[in-house]
Amino acid sequence: MTTDELEKLLAQQPVAVLHRLARGRVQRHFRAGKRRLIELILQHSSQNRAGLESDLQALVGERQSRAQQPISPAQTTRRPAAALPKRMPSRGGEPESSEPAVSLAAWFEGIGVPPPQPFVPDPWQEEALAALSDTDVVVSVPTGSGKTYVAVEAACRAMEDNRSVIYTSPLKALSNTKYTEFSRIFGADKVGILTGDRQENGQAPLLIMTTEILRNLLYDAASGEIDVRLDTLGLVILDESQYIADPERGVVWEETIIFSPSQAKLLLLSASIGNPQDIADWLTSIRPTACRLVRHSKRTVPLRAGYLHPNGKLTPLFKTLGIPYGHAGQLHPEAKRLFFEYEEETLPSGRPRR
Amino acid sequence: MPPSIHPVDLIAALRQKHLTPVIVFLTSRRACDEAMESFDHADIVLPPVRQDAIAAALERVIAQYPSIAEHPLIPTVRRIGVAAHHAGHLPSWKIAVEELMRQGCLDAVFATTTLAAGVDFPARTVVITQSSIRKSRDFTDLTIGEVQQIAGRAGRRGKDQVGFAVVTPSPYIDLGVLTKGFTGHPEAIDSQFTISYPMVLNLLKAHPHEQIQAILAKSFAQFQLNQRAELLERKLDALHIQMEPFGPRVCTDWITQWQTFDQARRQKPSRHQIRRHESPEVSARFHFLTPGRVVGLTRGRGIVLRQYRSKGQKSPMVTVLRPNGAVTECPAPSVSEVFDRVFDCEEAPVYPWCTTETFDELSHQLAELPTRVPVLPILVSKDSEPLPDAIVQSLGDFPCPTCPSRPACQKDFETASRLRQEQQRHTKSIQALRTSLWHRFQERVEVLQKFGYLTSHAQLTSEGEWARLIRIDHSLLITELIRAEAFSGADPSVLTGIMASIAHDDDRPGAFPRISSGLSSLLGQVRKLGESLSPYEDPPLLRADVAALAERWIADPALTWIGLCRLTTMAEGDIYRLLARTLEFLSQIHTLKATHPGLADSASQAIALIRRGVLEELP
Numbered sequence: 001m002t003t004d005e006l007e008k009l010l011a012q013q014p015v016a017v018l019h020r021l022a023r024g025r026v027q028r029h030f031r032a033g034k035r036r037l038i039e040l041i042l043q044h045s046s047q048n049r050a051g052l053e054s055d056l057q058a059l060v061g062e063r064q065s066r067a068q069q070p071i072s073p074a075q076t077t078r079r080p081a082a083a084l085p086k087r088m089p090s091r092g093g094e095p096e097s098s099e100p101a102v103s104l105a106a107w108f109e110g111i112g113v114p115p116p117q118p119f120v121p122d123p124w125q126e127e128a129l130a131a132l133s134d135t136d137v138v139v140s141v142p143t144g145s146g147k148t149y150v151a152v153e154a155a156c157r158a159m160e161d162n163r164s165v166i167y168t169s170p171l172k173a174l175s176n177t178k179y180t181e182f183s184r185i186f187g188a189d190k191v192g193i194l195t196g197d198r199q200e201n202g203q204a205p206l207l208i209m210t211t212e213i214l215r216n217l218l219y220d221a222a223s224g225e226i227d228v229r230l231d232t233l234g235l236v237i238l239d240e241s242q243y244i245a246d247p248e249r250g251v252v253w254e255e256t257i258i259f260s261p262s263q264a265k266l267l268l269l270s271a272s273i274g275n276p277q278d279i280a281d282w283l284t285s286i287r288p289t290a291c292r293l294v295r296h297s298k299r300t301v302p303l304r305a306g307y308l309h310p311n312g313k314l315t316p317l318f319k320t321l322g323i324p325y326g327h328a329g330q331l332h333p334e335a336k337r338l339f340f341e342y343e344e345e346t347l348p349s350g351r352p353r354r
Numbered sequence: 355m356p357p358s359i360h361p362v363d364l365i366a367a368l369r370q371k372h373l374t375p376v377i378v379f380l381t382s383r384r385a386c387d388e389a390m391e392s393f394d395h396a397d398i399v400l401p402p403v404r405q406d407a408i409a410a411a412l413e414r415v416i417a418q419y420p421s422i423a424e425h426p427l428i429p430t431v432r433r434i435g436v437a438a439h440h441a442g443h444l445p446s447w448k449i450a451v452e453e454l455m456r457q458g459c460l461d462a463v464f465a466t467t468t469l470a471a472g473v474d475f476p477a478r479t480v481v482i483t484q485s486s487i488r489k490s491r492d493f494t495d496l497t498i499g500e501v502q503q504i505a506g507r508a509g510r511r512g513k514d515q516v517g518f519a520v521v522t523p524s525p526y527i528d529l530g531v532l533t534k535g536f537t538g539h540p541e542a543i544d545s546q547f548t549i550s551y552p553m554v555l556n557l558l559k560a561h562p563h564e565q566i567q568a569i570l571a572k573s574f575a576q577f578q579l580n581q582r583a584e585l586l587e588r589k590l591d592a593l594h595i596q597m598e599p600f601g602p603r604v605c606t607d608w609i610t611q612w613q614t615f616d617q618a619r620r621q622k623p624s625r626h627q628i629r630r631h632e633s634p635e636v637s638a639r640f641h642f643l644t645p646g647r648v649v650g651l652t653r654g655r656g657i658v659l660r661q662y663r664s665k666g667q668k669s670p671m672v673t674v675l676r677p678n679g680a681v682t683e684c685p686a687p688s689v690s691e692v693f694d695r696v697f698d699c700e701e702a703p704v705y706p707w708c709t710t711e712t713f714d715e716l717s718h719q720l721a722e723l724p725t726r727v728p729v730l731p732i733l734v735s736k737d738s739e740p741l742p743d744a745i746v747q748s749l750g751d752f753p754c755p756t757c758p759s760r761p762a763c764q765k766d767f768e769t770a771s772r773l774r775q776e777q778q779r780h781t782k783s784i785q786a787l788r789t790s791l792w793h794r795f796q797e798r799v800e801v802l803q804k805f806g807y808l809t810s811h812a813q814l815t816s817e818g819e820w821a822r823l824i825r826i827d828h829s830l831l832i833t834e835l836i837r838a839e840a841f842s843g844a845d846p847s848v849l850t851g852i853m854a855s856i857a858h859d860d861d862r863p864g865a866f867p868r869i870s871s872g873l874s875s876l877l878g879q880v881r882k883l884g885e886s887l888s889p890y891e892d893p894p895l896l897r898a899d900v901a902a903l904a905e906r907w908i909a910d911p912a913l914t915w916i917g918l919c920r921l922t923t924m925a926e927g928d929i930y931r932l933l934a935r936t937l938e939f940l941s942q943i944h945t946l947k948a949t950h951p952g953l954a955d956s957a958s959q960a961i962a963l964i965r966r967g968v969l970e971e972l973p
């Protein structure tokens with residue numbers, strides 16, 4: 001294909017296709033208009049024209065094959081497995097389940113407020129609290145599971161034991177929210193806050209601070225400054241500790257954990273991450289006791305995913321009622337059809353639609 | 355069809371299906387603001403009871419944070435029950451929205467994904483309109499962890515039996531990223547350990563130099579590096595086993611010996627005259643490579659059909675019949691064995707250089723050849739060739755040509771040397787993995803020594819003693835400015851301006867034209883210093899507009915928050931964050947009161963002046 005031919009072919013494609021080609025090739029491609037987009041794609045692929053051409057042809061072929069067969073809702077479109085495999089909503093080799101797709105009515109079933117129930121701690125919450133009396137604990141559970149209960153209860157037990165507690169969060173806004181919340185629970189005199197620009201009740205048994213502030217306290221203590229708050233410290237709670245992977249600030253979590261006094265227990269609360277066992281093993285390798293990992297990945301409130309078309313039509317996103325974990329390809333045929341239509345219809349203006 | 359659903363239609367549809375309250379995640383602050391504007395004339399108003407409930411709840415928050423009383427979004431919030439929540443807003447506004455949401459007053463909040471991780475307000479439904487987010491300056495696809503963090507806001511425990519995550523397309527969406535995000539396993543996280551100057555100073559303040567390596571070894575970074583090193587060590591063990599057959603031979607390090615020999619041998623033909631560089635052995639053998647002779651080659655055996663010298667290089671060549679009936683041309687040195695067996699061969703002047711009958715006969719003989727055939731002993735006469743030039747002389751230094759293990763070496767060399775290279779590569783990598791943190795630490799130590807914060811024995815100098823208290827980004831620039839007495843005589847407003855321009859790391863455009871000449875010239879100096887320190891520390895943006903804005907806030911105590919906001923195009927939330935971060939930097943300067951009382955005093959005046967209006971009201 002000559003550059004002219006390639007350019008012409010690109011120009012014939014709907015913008016949606018161009019964006020798909022631009023993924024991984026052009027930074028911030030969706031900021032570009034069509035002309036510029038083509039320019040950028042060509043520019044980027046000057047070294048690897050063959051790759052661009054084959055991706056383009058795969059996309060064109062896919063569109064043609066889909067346009068030829070009228071799509072009935074029950075029919076699932078197979079895409080050429082070779083084309084941009086990792087970007088495809090439907091994975092080439094995955095067996096389509098033969099079960100019928102969930103209906104919208106079934107998808108809506110159960111929506112609403114559950115009947116009030118007495119508060120009973122979840123087993124994982126109990127497990128974390130029990131383990132904490134002997135050792136450090138890493139908790140990795142989905143958002144909304146109830147990590148705050150573990151933090152509050154653990155802080156409560158440590159304070160009953162006349163030990164002080166430090167609770168850190170990555171953001172000042174979160175620290176402030178927790179300060180309000182904890183003051184309500186424990187009483188204002190029991191809770192203090194230290195952030196980069198705020199200091200209140202700095203000698204309270206439960207101190208809320210940003211992780212940077214704790215790191216600084218630990219450095220000062222290491223260089224010989226006496227800090228009673230650290231001597232009686234019984235528990236350090238690091239909330240949102242998945243921040244250890246933050247490119248700029250992650251190091252602060254490591255410093256804090258390395259220098260936390262060994263007599264204090266560490267409680268790391270984290271959203272679901274891929275390798276919580278590594279974090280626990282790391283703590284075990286540097287702390288006096290073997291760290292306990294408490295993890296689960298099941299959401300407490302079940303989640304359903306839906307697809308809302310710009311024309312207001314709502315359909316389940318997946319064939320299954322819940323999220324089909326591990327099977328990204330199990331799209332609901334209706335969602336698939338509508339999304340395909342969407343990609344087709346977001347054609348550049350001024351070009352007749354097919 | 356519009357490229358994405360209209361916000362009013364979206365909320366109407368979700369309400370009708372009982373999918374509210376909902377958090378709608380949009381790509382940008384602007385998208386959130388535009389969504390709010392689109393409700394200006396919408397008729398999907400709330401019933402009066404709910405409007406009153408919102409008004410009452412707002413009343414309570416305003417009592418605590420008066421700055422939001424006049425917030426332009428309030429009418430829409432009250433009328434429709436929708437709000438926007440993003441980093442461009444003041445924290446007090448965000449607190450108000452969170453509070454309203456918690457009390458169940460709102461039907462929808464438009465928010466940016468950037469904040470999804472930081473805020474704590476769930477809803478029944480989340481709406482996702484994008485598959486990528488702006489990180490520093492570029493858009494990157496959402497990770498699985500991020501998609502799940504966003505979806506995690508859907509379904510409030512105790513308030514919802516089910517949570518809903520609804521995808522609605524916009525031109526920027528890649529459905530594959532989202533479906534993978536919903537269904538996938540969150541990514542493993544990796545250490546982002548970096549060694550900063552203040553870290554080095556503080557470590558060396560508390561621990562002797564020789565203990566530091568052990569401390570760095572406690573990092574998660576080293577833990578993960580060790581994991582990788584252990585993986586390589588296991589590979590290395592496997593390589594050791596594979597290397598067993600290639601242990602010491604006649605020479606202990608036969609691989610190197612052979613490699614050098616082989617290289618020398620290969621270099622010869624291009625540089626030297628023919629015949630000269632033939633090894634005596636090849637010359638000696640060549641006599642025996644006559645038609646009908648059974649020979650061994652690197653791959654199997656064959657029967658010589660003719661011998662000749664190549665046209666250009668005049669190197670000794672043989673044509674060999676191979677077991678599959680193929681006829682190949684081989685350089686004589688590639689003949690590894692000359693066997694004590696010759697068959698009758700009726701030669702012919704053209705290919706295949708023998709008669710058809712002979713060819714068939716030889717093919718048959720070759721197939722029938724017993725596995726063991728005795729090798730012909732060939733005496734190499736040392737003086738058969740004079741060896742005048744350097745290469746040949748050095749070749750003469752190699753024992754290889756006459757060594758009994760030569761055929762084995764020649765055969766095994768390729769495999770053995772590949773394995774050994776792999777071993778060496780792994781060993782090097784393991785070494786690097788085990789020591790890289792320490793090396794990075796040492797590099798920092800050297801810089802700090804060069805600048806006089808550490809002695810040659812890596813102990814803190816008097817400068818290092820105070821410099822270790824500056825534990826913020828761009829610490830080297832700040833401490834160097836202090837040492838250069840850049841701030842002496844500068845009043846609090848100029849100090850604040852400089853600190854603001856160092857602290858601010860956002861490149862969103864903002865405009866503020868007027869800057870005092872004092873600040874402007876000092877900023878020039880800071881830029882120069884920052885530039886000269888760039889081999890050791892990335893210079894900050896040092897934006898003049900940001901410096902000027904912070905300066906004005908301090909210099910003009912009568913300036914109100916609204917007045918300040920009118921002076922710039924920056925969003926309220928950004929101005930707030932700028933001043934809050936400047937406050938943090940100033941309080942670090944304030945810790946230097948023992949060594950730099952004047953400067954610390956100036957900082958504390960600045961701190962007191964910053965804290966007014968919105969900045970004081972806030973928690």
Ligand SMILES: Nc1ncnc2c1ncn2[C@@H]1O[C@H](COP(=O)(O)OP(=O)(O)O)[C@@H](O)[C@H]1O
Binds near residue numbers: 121146147511512
């Ligand atoms: N064992 C439990 N039973 C019922 N509700 C709970 C339980 N634990 C926590 N919750 C509720 O779950 C909600 C989410 O908890 P939160 O601690 O904010 O989640 P996380 O911090 O894990 O994201 C809160 O409203 C909390 O009261």
